[in-house]
Amino acid sequence: MKELKSTIYSAILFMLMLGVAACSGGKKSEEEESGHDHSEMTESEDGHDHGEASGGHDHGSHGKASMDEGEGKTWTPSGNGEELIRSDFHFIAGAMENIAPEVTEVASDNVLKLTANGQPVAFVFHQSYGNIGMAVSLNASSFQGTYKLIHHASNAHNHEFVAVNGNNMKLGRIVQGDEMVFDESEFESDEDWINLRVSAAGTHYKGYIGNKTVTHGHGDKMKNGYVGIMLDGTGEILIKSIETVPLEDE
Amino acid sequence: MEALLPEWMPNIHPLIIHFPIALWAVALLFDVVFVIKKSTWTRNGAMSLYALAAVSAFAAYLSGDQAIDMVSVPFQGEVTASQHSDWGHYTLYFFAGYAVLRGFLYWKSLDTKKLMAIGLLILGLVGMGMVAKTADLGGKLVYKYGAGTKK
Numbered sequence: 001m002k003e004l005k006s007t008i009y010s011a012i013l014f015m016l017m018l019g020v021a022a023c024s025g026g027k028k029s030e031e032e033e034s035g036h037d038h039s040e041m042t043e044s045e046d047g048h049d050h051g052e053a054s055g056g057h058d059h060g061s062h063g064k065a066s067m068d069e070g071e072g073k074t075w076t077p078s079g080n081g082e083e084l085i086r087s088d089f090h091f092i093a094g095a096m097e098n099i100a101p102e103v104t105e106v107a108s109d110n111v112l113k114l115t116a117n118g119q120p121v122a123f124v125f126h127q128s129y130g131n132i133g134m135a136v137s138l139n140a141s142s143f144q145g146t147y148k149l150i151h152h153a154s155n156a157h158n159h160e161f162v163a164v165n166g167n168n169m170k171l172g173r174i175v176q177g178d179e180m181v182f183d184e185s186e187f188e189s190d191e192d193w194i195n196l197r198v199s200a201a202g203t204h205y206k207g208y209i210g211n212k213t214v215t216h217g218h219g220d221k222m223k224n225g226y227v228g229i230m231l232d233g234t235g236e237i238l239i240k241s242i243e244t245v246p247l248e249d250e
Numbered sequence: 251m252e253a254l255l256p257e258w259m260p261n262i263h264p265l266i267i268h269f270p271i272a273l274w275a276v277a278l279l280f281d282v283v284f285v286i287k288k289s290t291w292t293r294n295g296a297m298s299l300y301a302l303a304a305v306s307a308f309a310a311y312l313s314g315d316q317a318i319d320m321v322s323v324p325f326q327g328e329v330t331a332s333q334h335s336d337w338g339h340y341t342l343y344f345f346a347g348y349a350v351l352r353g354f355l356y357w358k359s360l361d362t363k364k365l366m367a368i369g370l371l372i373l374g375l376v377g378m379g380m381v382a383k384t385a386d387l388g389g390k391l392v393y394k395y396g397a398g399t400k401k
Contacts, residue, residue: 072325133325160279201328204335246324 023137072245077103077112082110085123090226093156094121112239116143122156123124124228131247134227135197137240145233149198152225158223161230162207162215170216171207173222182217185206201247260398263317267388270307270345271381276357278378281371288362297356304349310327311342317398327395334387348377
């Protein structure tokens with residue numbers, strides 16, 4: 001009878017602990033969502049966001065101060081392609097000659113044309129982010145290979161991604177060069193221009209085409225990192241805009 | 251099941267989620283009455299309601315898991331969606347664990363002791379808090395961010 005009693009009290013204690021753990025877990029995650037870890041990426045403190053002055057247009061934020069406050073921005077290309085890439089991004093894999101950037105006009109919109117030569121290349125904004133939403137309007141109909149939206153990127157061997165190859169979308173992360181796939185799925189799209197979106201909120205990761213969720217996976221939260229684009233293939237890819245939205249609990 | 255839904259409703263989740271909330275709340279009321287004045291019918295009623303609440307929480311979890319990929323969530327609402335999902339998991343685990351514990355105590359007739367009944371009532375209140383938090387985040391997702399308001 002004594003053993004039974006102690007088992008029951010243990011079970012009750014466990015239930016209470018579960019409740020408390022859930023409460024503190026929720027609180028902790030809320031604090032993580034609202035907090036900014038500025039210590040991870042010191043380069044972001046330099047504030048390399050040159051906005052219109054350097055060629056690209058940032059709508060919704062103006063330089064470092066705004067970014068640190070967590071405001072979103074929509075980047076659109078203008079000016080000289082190479083200068084634009086040099087001022088607004090930095091490479092974590094490959095180099096300028098691997099993408100030959102040009103700013104051109106398509107249907108009265110400025111677009112950034114990248115011509116990939118087959119060498120893997122990745123360029124990222126200068127600011128680092130935690131929870132992030134990213135949407136890129138792009139046309140990859142003349143591109144053969146894999147293009148990725150990357151986030152939480154420390155370098156080419158440590159980042160999270162949503163990768164598209166043809167009509168296949170893969171969601172995952174690379175840690176020390178090892179790929180972990182959270183989810184993978186096919187999608188249908190008849191349009192040349194697509195709005196590829198990724199969101200990383202806490203331990204939840206999603207990849208969208210437009211408003212349709214294609215992939216959804218879960219993983220531990222990674223430390224803050226850069227966001228940008230990675231290409232591994234050949235051909236042309238056109239980018240009309242890149243929207244970045246720091247995700248915070250409101 | 252989807253065929254039974256009105257054409258404007260994007261998924262079945264909003265229909266199901268009210269069951270664990272209501273069943274758990276009524277079960278708590280039964281527990282309060284039982285603590286004040288013991289009776290067989292309140293004891294049986296509470297046990298049945300907690301069990302049903304746990305089952306309906308599982309149904310809510312399954313439908314939520316399906317729903318989150320069917321609705322459009324704006325970027326600003328993603329953190330709320332993530333927290334709603336996490337709290338939904340915590341609540342399900344708690345409800346399931348509580349229902350099992352409760353069933354065992356019922357089987358052994360140990361839930362009739364005053365001290366135990368009060369302890370179970372307190373645990374039930376914790377569960378109510380958890381489901382309330384989950385519901386609050388779900389409501390925010392719909393009414394603040396408009397998730398699931400358009401098919």
